[in-house]
Amino acid sequence: MDPITHQMMSSNVEISSFTITTPASGGSGSSSMMGSPSGSSACSPTTLSRYENQKRRDWNTFGQYLRNHRPPLSLARCSGAHVLEFLRYLDQFGKTKVHTQLCPFFGHPNPPAPCPCPLRQAWGSLDALIGRLRAAYEENGGKPETNPFGARAVRLYLREVRDSQSKARGISYEKKKRKRPPPQQPAALALPPS
Numbered sequence: 001m002d003p004i005t006h007q008m009m010s011s012n013v014e015i016s017s018f019t020i021t022t023p024a025s026g027g028s029g030s031s032s033m034m035g036s037p038s039g040s041s042a043c044s045p046t047t048l049s050r051y052e053n054q055k056r057r058d059w060n061t062f063g064q065y066l067r068n069h070r071p072p073l074s075l076a077r078c079s080g081a082h083v084l085e086f087l088r089y090l091d092q093f094g095k096t097k098v099h100t101q102l103c104p105f106f107g108h109p110n111p112p113a114p115c116p117c118p119l120r121q122a123w124g125s126l127d128a129l130i131g132r133l134r135a136a137y138e139e140n141g142g143k144p145e146t147n148p149f150g151a152r153a154v155r156l157y158l159r160e161v162r163d164s165q166s167k168a169r170g171i172s173y174e175k176k177k178r179k180r181p182p183p184q185q186p187a188a189l190a191l192p193p194s
């Protein structure tokens, strides 16, 4: 037996209570809780382990971000402003086209042609991410009252992103509310007939 391997294994126990068994029986009717808004901590057992995995990955990503931060930044000194910095940093990996106000496709959900507008992280992704990091922070010993992910600035930022993306992309983020489409003005896009 290799003593090093043994040591690594024993020091690798992060969370010992990761033994969630999902019973195969029992009809859980509400398993479609994907992308639930931040703040709701109600998780059905069927989605828990996937959520937990994602949460751990997010927490590791944030830890890596802190380690690479210049000047060095410890978790204890992390504020809402740093969380905003992190969210803006993530935008470079985004895949969601967000039209600028100068773009002719501003407000179009399905633009007919490509445009040079930047790709960003979608609001829904950021919102869910913050929810997971907020939970992870407290599970890792952080106090709720100093939780940077629950900072007012972060909430306001997310709301701003939601509103601006909703306008720029011409979509509504109203949840589960099947609205009939609002009366639309005729689009003034003069396209030549083929």
Ligand SMILES: [Zn+2]
Residues within 6 Å of the ligand: 098, 099, 100, 103, 104, 105, 106, 115, 116, 117
């Ligand atoms: Zn555009």
